Amino acid sequence: MNFEEKTVKTNHIFSGKIIQLQVDDVLLPNGEMSKRELIKHPGAVAIIAMTENNKLVMVKQYRKPLEKTLVEIPAGKLEEGESPEITALRELEEETGYTTNHLQYITSFYTSPGFADEIIYVYFTDELTLLEEKKQLDEDEFVELMTISLDDAEELIQSQDIHDAKTVFAIQYLKAKGWK
Incomplete structure (x- = not known):
């Protein structure tokens, strides 16, 4: 049919x-x-970033549609004419103060295909370097940087402090790849 x-x-x-x-x-x-x-929607990126001591780099931020604060992996909207990899690097630097020379594309998925065409491209890095000078966040963006273990991340899923699909995907991806 x-x-x-x-x-x-x-x-x-x-x-x-x-x-x-x-x-x-x-x-x-x-x-x-x-x-x-x-x-x-123009699309977005999300970055699964691991520190050298196996901590997941996360950001805490208020999400107005939900009227609550969530803990999430770094992510951001594609800008017109910008490739997903460039967006991922820009968002990693702006939201976390880290940069990398190695972003590995993992997958992409539609967030809500019943009513939206937003697609998220997911990247991974475990080769982070702290920037000498932190980049500016968007003028209306306020985030708190966190680094947490996978065990702590799973607890945050249970408490619904982590409650978005891209971050839950990231944690399941890392577990499947054998990260501890």
Whole structure:
């Protein structure tokens, strides 16, 4: 069976700094019409960064949509024309004060394919160097740097201080690769 939905009409609702919202009228495979509310996003990166003493580099920050503070791996939005690897290095430097000469691409995945096209590219490094001069965060970004063990990270999952898919993925990835 062909599951494709053909877009008949697009109504652009909102265009902001991070997302665009649109409502599409679509022709379903059974010939009926329906509406789809869609969020368009430029994509993002996330970095699994391990220190030389096997600690995971994390950031703590407030997430307004959830009205709570989360502990997450460093991550950020792709800028127009910027490759995911360049974005990953920039975000690592801005959010953590570390840099690296070795970023390994791990995978990418869609965050919420039912309504958004956001894709996250995940990178790994265990070759960190502390920057001599820390880079500036975005003017509306406030983060606290943390380095934690995988055991501590698993406890933070249980307490829901870590409660986002990319960070849970990172911890499971490291466990599967034999990190302790």
